[in-house]
Amino acid sequence: xxxxxxxxxxxxxxxxxxxxxxxxxxxxxxxxxxxxxxxxxxxxxxxxxxxxxxxxxxxxxxxxxxxxxxxxxxxxxxxxxxxxxxxxxxxxxxxxxxxxxxxxxxxxxxxxxxxxxxxxxxxxxxxxxxxxxxxxxxxxxxxxxxxxxx
Amino acid sequence: xxxxxxxxxxxxxxxxxxxxxxxxxxxxxxxxxxxxxxxxxxxxxxxxxxxxxxxxxxxxxxxxxxxxxxxxxxxxxxxxxxxxxxxxxxxxxxxxxxxxxxxxxxxxxxxxxxxx
Numbered sequence: 001x002x003x004x005x006x007x008x009x010x011x012x013x014x015x016x017x018x019x020x021x022x023x024x025x026x027x028x029x030x031x032x033x034x035x036x037x038x039x040x041x042x043x044x045x046x047x048x049x050x051x052x053x054x055x056x057x058x059x060x061x062x063x064x065x066x067x068x069x070x071x072x073x074x075x076x077x078x079x080x081x082x083x084x085x086x087x088x089x090x091x092x093x094x095x096x097x098x099x100x101x102x103x104x105x106x107x108x109x110x111x112x113x114x115x116x117x118x119x120x121x122x123x124x125x126x127x128x129x130x131x132x133x134x135x136x137x138x139x140x141x142x143x144x145x146x147x148x149x150x
Numbered sequence: 151x152x153x154x155x156x157x158x159x160x161x162x163x164x165x166x167x168x169x170x171x172x173x174x175x176x177x178x179x180x181x182x183x184x185x186x187x188x189x190x191x192x193x194x195x196x197x198x199x200x201x202x203x204x205x206x207x208x209x210x211x212x213x214x215x216x217x218x219x220x221x222x223x224x225x226x227x228x229x230x231x232x233x234x235x236x237x238x239x240x241x242x243x244x245x246x247x248x249x250x251x252x253x254x255x256x257x258x259x260x261x262x263x264x265x266x
Contacts, residue, residue, distance in 0.1 A: 025172045047201065047232045054203045058172045105241035109215060114208030117240055121204060124239050 012039050016075040020061045020092070021068045028057055028075075039079050042147050048125045049084060049144065055118040056088050056097075056140065064092025064138075082148070088140040095138065096131040097122060151178050155185055161259050162188050165195040170206025179209050186213055190222035193255050197228035207240055214246055223247070227255040 014035045018024040032053055036046035053075070060073055074089040103116025123129055128143040151174040152167035162185050170178060186192055192213065210226065217224035225247035229237070237243045249255040 022172055029171075029173075044232055050201070051203050051236070054172055058203075058205075109211070109218065109245040112211065112245070114204060114211055117204040117207055121236070121239065 010078050010080050012079045014075075014077040018057065018073050018075065019069060020065050020071040020073055020090075022058060022061055024061075024073075025054060025057060028053060035077060045084075045144070045146050049086075052122050052125055052142065052144075053086065055122050056086075056142070059095075059097075059118055060088065060090050060092050060138075064090065064095065079146075082146045084144050084146060086142040088138070088142075090138050091136060092138055094133045096133075097140065098129055098131045153178060153181050153185075157189065160189050161191040161193065162186075163193050163195060165198065167198040169201040170199065170209065171201060171203045172205055175205040175209055178206075179212070182209065182213060186216050186224075190217075190220070191259050192217060192222070192224050193252075193259070194224075194226045195228055195252065196226050196230070196233065199229070199233060202233050202236060204240075207236070207242060210246060211242070223259065225249055225255050225258060227252055 012035070014031060016028065016031055018027060029050065032050045033046075036049065041049065057073065057075070061068065065071055071091055073092075074087075076087045076089075078085045078087075097119045100119050101116075103120045104112065105120065122142070126142045126144050128141075130141045132139050151169060154165040154167065156163040156165075164182065164185050166178070168174065194210075194213075214224045227249040228251060229248060234243075234248070237246070237248060247255075247258065249258070
């Protein structure tokens with residue numbers, strides 16, 4: 001190992017396999033709440049992380065499949081130091097949120113559509129968002145640096 | 151999600167208690183669409199709103215559009231700082247009337263309707 005390289009210490013992690021149903025959001029919330037509490041996340045960080053997880057998951061369920069059910073969406077969260085990494089993996093229709101056209105947030109109310117808001121929130125609230133399509137699967141990796149603990 | 155409604159002349163005051171997320175917003179929408187039709191002006195007390203995601207923001211956008219089209223008014227007040235930040239990040243604070251307090255919100259409703 002080169003000098004200066006320190007192994008990343010995973011201090012906590014959570015792995016979830018949810019079915020592509022909107023009602024699975026209940027499971028997502030429950031597991032996230034426990035994870036956030038266990039990791040001692042600030043209320044602000046816990047809110048943002050839960051919100052982003054809801055937006056990604058519901059986008060995949062709503063837009064990724066012709067109908068609900070029969071597919072698995074894998075989610076892994078890892079807390080290493082003060083960085084949370086979230087990886088979503090699924091076999092939904094390929095969709096790259098990084099390249100998606102930005103929502104027109106400057107349009108007057110009449111022309112604004114709630115549609116693009118979820119992706120906007122994901123990209124704005126996380127520090128790093130990367131997408132790759134690999135072996136017919138979507139792999140979305142999100143990172144966020146947590147606030148220093150009070 | 152608990153929705154408490156109070157009617158004052160041409161104003162309906164709705165207090166939201168709980169969360170506006172993918173599980174709760176559809177039901178809240180059905181009930182708010184009844185409230186929105188009950189009087190020209192609608193104010194939403196968000197003091198006890200704990201969480202909102204994009205579906206909840208979409209609901210507020212819909213209610214604002216309905217009120218604007220009908221020549222009434224719509225506003226939110228007493229948002230907690232985290233939720234307010236989501237409005238700012240979404241640039242919805244630029245199109246949606248958001249007030250710090252109930253008193254500030256009531257001042258915007260035409261005279262004779264508020265209790266400020």
